[in-house]
Amino acid sequence: MEKNLAAISAQNDSRLDLPLPDQRIHANSTPSPLRSWLSVVAVAIGAFAFVTTEFLPVGLLPQIARDLGVSPGTAGLMVTTPGVIAAISAPALMLGAGRINRRLILLALSVLLLASNLVSAMAPGFGTMLLGRALLGAALGGFWTLALATSARLVQEQHAAKATAMILTGVTFATVIGVPLGTFISTMASWRASFIATGVLAAVALAAQALLLPSLPSKAAIRLSDLRALLSRANTRKSLLMVALVFGAHFSAYTYVTPFLVQSAGFNLPAITSVLLGFGFVGFVSNFVISTTVSRNLQLSLFAVVAILMVSLLALPSLHASQAGVVVMILAWGVAFGAIPLCLSIWLQMSSPDLPEAGSALFVSIVQVAIAVGSSTGGVVVDSLGIPSTLWLGGALALAGLVVISSFGFNHKKLGEILSQ
Known part of the structure; x- marks a missing residue:
């Protein structure tokens, strides 16, 4: 896979947002310089801060809903709102950015992340909370588009896949440490203290990027015609549908996992913190193994982890009376989702080898649409049919995702060829 990505990177030197020849990091067959990998770490810290902030409300949903006077389903808008905004901002920011240095854009997005956390921490009502979450969404779409598209620029070409995997470990670290820590802080102090803590994390990410990121000049601006060119490919459209179904399956259920653990399975808040910590830990291990x-x-790897996701979601409602059974299924769910982002990210890179930045923008946009629609639909289902129903919804979406994956056939040697058509 690394060789494939390296070939893709070399092929695209004359295309979007890749460094000019004299700006490429020079090296021979030796590993990339330490500073190059430190720049990847800086972006990974940003990923950690963004994902922790994005999903922090998942562990705080009951407390925030109670304090701000809304139902759990309505409180789910804290996840839906940034998803909607990010889906718009991902392509819009890249179209409007022109040839602005990508380093400057990443720094500006980190400033916006810090502002989002401060507004959310001080929110006097739910409307202000949603404003803070909207600021997050405005930054989120652009960050992920640039993080995925520029990861290969920070290191030598042959290390592109490792750089992408390292940045995506920010996602798993957020679920291992970030979200459970936010839940723990809320039990010791308040949910507002949790947002202050993520604000500090955002400040650390901003400082790391300011110190370590090299200049990332853009050679050419992304164009509407690039997006249209990708969307004109049947297999790219099918791939985006698959992404939407799989992420929708996860987030229609994960947004309401804390209310499920409290109301259906009888867990207290300290136990929920431990369960979410376990979810994140096995996800981290899974991401490492799948890389x-x-x-x-x-x-085949993607099919297997989506199948595990489906089985876990469908089994949880029937196991609610057994806390041990619930924990096992939550951990299996964590294993599945720990591997899914990397698998789907590489899949979309293979779908758009000639238009990497446009491909990243569409990927991020579809993921955020899936998060927004999945969490909002889950909220409607929770308020009207009860919490177990949103797990069944997630299982059904995962099944649909498996059908789409199967529709590509299982010829590994020709997969890249098929996807780029």
Whole structure:
């Protein structure tokens, strides 16, 4: 897989947002310089801060809903709102950015992340809370588009896949440490203190990027025609549908996992913190394992983890009376989702080898649409049919995702060829 990505990167030197020849990081066959990897770490810290902030309300939903006087389903808008805004901002920011240095854009987005956390922490009512979450969404779409599109620019070409995987470990670290820590802080102090803590994390990410990120000049601006060119490909459209279904499956259920654990399974808040910590830890291990094996068969790996996701979601409602059974299924769910972002990210890179930045923008936009629609639909289902129903909804969406994955056939050697058509 790394060789494939390296070939893709080399092929695209004359295209979007890739460094000019004299700006490329020079090296021979030795590992990339330490500073190059430190710049990747800086982006990974940003990913950690963004994902922790994005999903912090998942562990705080009951407390925020109670204090701000809204129902749990309505409180789910704290996840839906940034998803909607990010879906718009991902392509819009890249179209409007022109040839602005990508380093400056990443720094500006980190400032916006810090502002989002401060507004949310001080929110006197739910409307102000949604304003803070909207600021997050405005920054989120652009950050992920640039993080995924520029990861290969920070290191040598042959290390592109490792750089992407390292940045995506920010996602798993957020679920391992960030979200559970936010829940723990809320039990010790308040949910407002949790947002202040994520504000501090955002400040650390901003400082790391200011110190470590190199200049990332843009050679050419992304154009509407680039987006249209990708969307004109049947397999790219099918791939985006698959992404939407899989992420929608996860977030229609994960947004309401804390209310499920409290109301249906009888867990207290300290126990929920431990469960979410376990979810994140196994997800981190899963991401590490899949990064070493995904090159052998990307499609089979993706099919397997989505199948585990489906089984976990469908089994949880029937196991609610057994806390041990619930924990096992939550951990299996964590294993599945720990591997899914990397698998889907590489899948979309293979779908758009000639238009990497446009591909990243569409990928991020579809993911955020899936998060927004999944969490909002889950909220409607929770308020009208009860919490277990949103788990069944997630399981059904995962099943639909498996159908789409299967529709590509299982010829590993020709997968990249098929996807780029």
